[in-house]
Amino acid sequence: MTSRSSRQASSGNSGIIITTLEGVPGKEIIEHYGLVQGSTIRAKHVGKDIMAGLKNLVGGELKGYTELLQEARKEAVERMIEQANFVGANAVVNVRFATSSVAQGAAELFAYGTAVKVQ
Amino acid sequence: MVYKPKEIPEDVNVTPIHPLVNFANLLGTVVVFSAMVYLGLGVVATQLVTRISPEMEMKIGKQLLSSVKTTSTESQSEKLQYLENLLTSLQAPDFNTAIPLTIHIQKSEIANAAIIPGGHILVTTALLEEAESENELAFVLAHELGHHVARDPLKGFGRSLVFLTVASALGMGTGNADIVTLTGSLTNLHYSRQQESAADVYALEAIVRLYGHGDSSLDFFERIKTKDKRSKLSSYFSTHPLTQERVIYLRQVATEKGWQMRGEVTDLPDRVFD
């Protein structure tokens, strides 16, 4: 799911390469521009919260929250790519994700990496 | 690999929307949605009220009554007996007796009367002290009877439950829609103006049926206008507002229906009220 959402995001943004590796295989990094980051905080409406609370009784996947985090991850990556576009990078390497539950029923997704130019 | 310092010119990670615009949007959505839920649930409650079974209503009433303090001392049993007889004589021949009516006397400095689901009529000691004739006491009882026939207590109960839920969901209310918290405001259940005047008309009709005339029955209303504000009476009518308008409306209805508004006033029995 991660790969799909990030590929979707990258394809819509002038083909910036997103990778968790320290470099882009087969290509050499010629310039780097420092950290780029994207973050978003999202909440689901109260109905979904209640459904999740009910689902919590029996356990299993909380579909509402899975969806929430997927949307949030997609947006965080898009925002990171936007920053990479500003500095004129064509790849973001060593990308890391971090999730935190900032408020009740709301989750933050944060993506960061190093913006670089590859040959 | 060389480093090229570049500034990121825009705050990508902060949505460029004015906080107040965002706030207005949120508040609007929540208010509109709550209003829809409130109205929707009001309709549902009204629908439900006509469908709720007498057994169910009695169950609700029993639960509610458990948190209301009532007195049932020996000295009051005569009064209770008298009030119950009065109540029975006020009932129309086709009165639905699926839910038995019970009267409870509440010790209070505030003159008030209320009806809660399950046919429980609460009358305060202060109200009994203030009453000057049987007719005006009968009017108060018949008014509550009117609410009972229209099943208003259930409707009012259903809505206040919705209110509490919305408030606690927003984190602004007391936080628990506990049944006991509900009963705190139970004697102050607010009925709509239509419900009030329907109960008034019902009451006057019952009075006319019983006594043949509506004289003195509106004395509570009339006295409130002349009496000083600190009177115990004023509190009853503060929960039943628009006294003046109600009297005018009732007199109008009486004229239209040809109800006699003059007649002999029945006194309260001395052995019960000293």
Add this chain to the structure above:
Amino acid sequence: MIEFIILLAVGYFVGSVLEKKHYKDIKKRERKTIHVPIISFGAKQAIPEANEAALFAGSVVVSADYFKMFASSLRNLVGGNVVVYESILDRGRREAILRMKEQAIAWGATQVVNVRLETASIGNQASGGKGLFAVEVIAYGTGIR
């Protein structure tokens, strides 16, 4: 109700003034420290020749104002992006990175490599209570010179 509106208004006006001030300060310091690169890799990539390396960490706790907290509680009912908290986290991250960088620059670092960021919610709102909302951001990396 009046108290509540006063709290909201105070939270909004004071909160946004403080936020603007903080952003101005962040931007100024970012420009000042932009000559030192920070990169999120360095463990496996060949790093530039250097004599010394040291760990630097910068952390900050930023809290939301009353207005933001109320707006987010409404947002929690509606769902969607909690935009009011975005600036809190953004400020926290940039401040934490700046503090790390400034320490490294004072030490004489030419760059900070293998930078990692962590966020934790400190307020009791995350555990269902009302009141405090605050996030702690910690940025850490290796400075080289």
